[in-house]
Amino acid sequence: MDPAELTTQQVLERDIPWETYMTTKLITGTCLQLLRRYDKRSESYRAQLLDDDGPAYVRVFVCILRDIFKEETVEYVLALIDEMLTANPKRARLFHDKSLANEDTYEPFLRLLWKGNWFIQEKSCKILALILSARPKTENGLVNGEESSSKKKITTISDVLKGLVEWLCAQLKKPSHLSRAIPTAINCLSAVLKEPIVRSSFVQADGIKLLIPLISPASTQQSIQLLYETCLCVWLLSYYEPAIEFLATTGILPRLIDVVKSSTKEKVVRVVVLTFKNFLPKGTFGAQMVDLGLPQIVQSLKAQAWSDEDLLDALSQLEEGLRDNIKRLSSFDKYKQEVLRGHLDWSPMHKDPIFWRENIMSFEENNFQILRVLITILDSSSDPRTLAVACFDLSQFIQCHPAGRVIVADLKAKERVMKLLNHENAEVTKNALLCIQRLFLGAKYASFLQA
The missing domain is CATH 1.25.40.150 (V-type ATPase, subunit H, C-terminal domain)
Known part of the structure; x- marks a missing residue:
């Protein structure tokens, strides 16, 4: 089967020769014991093992991905990790356990983004985004937030985030998979753009212009989710001044207004309205919003039966901000008329x-x-x-x-x-x-x- 079309369940049906890997010293006896306990077991049994000794299993998985390059085995271990994190995303915290301070827990996933087939790339991206989002906020830039006593070179957070942004931009420019690469990249991007360094790297990589074509009214469930996550990316970027300066040159406002006029999905409308709020006081955005008829659109949106109180509050604040903007515009218009007379x-x-x-x-x-x-x-x-x-x-x-x-x-x-x-x-x-x-x-x- 084409690896690009593999499912996690299909991969997990394989039998991996763990004993052979121990014989050839690619894994240790301890690794083999842990794998025998975990592999092919029920979800409830594996959950108990992870509760009791989660960091040890993370170490086993990371070591296999680091030392074994056979594609079928790499896919299998990524599928195990994906299954583990899908069942409980909070398990991503296990990758940051203090006992793993000397393990380079990010390097295998970062490397596999570029080396593997689409199944490997997709799983590595998803896992990387989850464990990045779960990491403790620390002063230094080491992977696990602990000073390492190891002499091994540990990949810094900065290196990981920059490498991930580079891969995400590459996917948006030239997708590795026709239908899944862009949604995967946008989903991951929306998770990591909370990081200031990611915003900076994304702007420097000229990534913003790659988002603009994705902002258009959507109809299917899949396209609505992609639109929502793209707008979420723009909202996160609207907190970063250099990104706002670039967005001001892209003609993004008419696209966002088309989206908010046609969308019935609350989450899409909410994230676009919050973006407008952030844009309003910046540069000429306020004047453009008035020219494009946003005040009337906001009035129309307020008349609709939304259940989200945050959206209703954001609409009221945006309406007030636009009203103030109109006053300022009209006061200068009056001044101009007086001078020109x-x-x-x-x-x-x-x-x-x-x-x-x-x-x-x-x-x-x-x-x-x-x-x-x-x-x-x-x-x-x-x-x-x-x-x-x-x-x-x-x-x-x-x-x-x-x-x-x-x-x-x-x-x-x-x-x-x-x-x-x-x-x-x-x-x-x-x-x-x-x-x-x-x-x-x-x-x-x-x-x-x-x-």
Whole structure:
């Protein structure tokens, strides 16, 4: 049979010549005794053995995978481990027992990801993800979290995680199995992306762009699970700033919105809504969400009968965040309209520090169009109030934008403001002076002089 289509049950029906392996010194007498007790026994009997002496069996399995390369035997031992962990995933903790501190428990699985047939690769990936997720969080990077007294080289957690990410990306680019490789890779990825080092490695490996094509409305049960786990990966990446910066360039928002509009699965909707929440305050995501009609979609979702309280809470928070975003957008839109009309007045937004703090980067739109119009107003307007407000707004821009002074100076505003220092209107001269002070001395000194 094609190894790619083997099942765990089919593999476990084999008879492995353990005695021959002991005769050839590939396993020890102790290993043979443990294997005779365990192999071909009932599930309840094996469960008792693992409860009594689990780490010893883990050592036997790891040693066989390390020292024996016969494909049928490697498949058999991987099937035994898979069966053991499927019955009780908490048994993955056995791989981190202190008695195994000198055993390189990860190396065989990491190596088999690249060396074996698809059955071996799939089982190694699944097992590796489980034992990685079960490991105790420690300061050092050793496999079992203990300082090793052994002279053997022990694979570090960093090496394991980076090697696993490399294999996962390879599967997403060129699957080893037509139907199972991508779901297996995504399932494993969703389990290990909780690790900061995995997020970093995945971004550096250019893995994010491999996820984007998988985000589309799904219909079959298998495709819904794949979609959910892919969206789960994106949600986990949304906690990592470099990943968000990359995601902002991928056009991911329309895809996620299509998913949330068409999906009836609560878990899919929940993970996408939580992702939107994380995206909302970042870069231009908020403005894009408003443009794509997400506020109306959220209202529609809130009207549906969801049973998940976390989802309902997340929808309410997202709705509130989008509402605030709309307010900010509309306040800057109003400001733009006022500036473009060329007639300024002391409306509240001019002296509102929150308006300037939240909208300062919007001034960069269209090559600083609004800033250029403000500067042009200094030449073209004869209205004292308009001139005073324009000078004040320029001083606010200088104060709030990280490169404000340099930008305003480059746009030749200094000469225009200097002319207004001798204006007949006191309000104009006061605000022109404030603008010049901030232009020359910076906000701190300008505030001091103004006081």
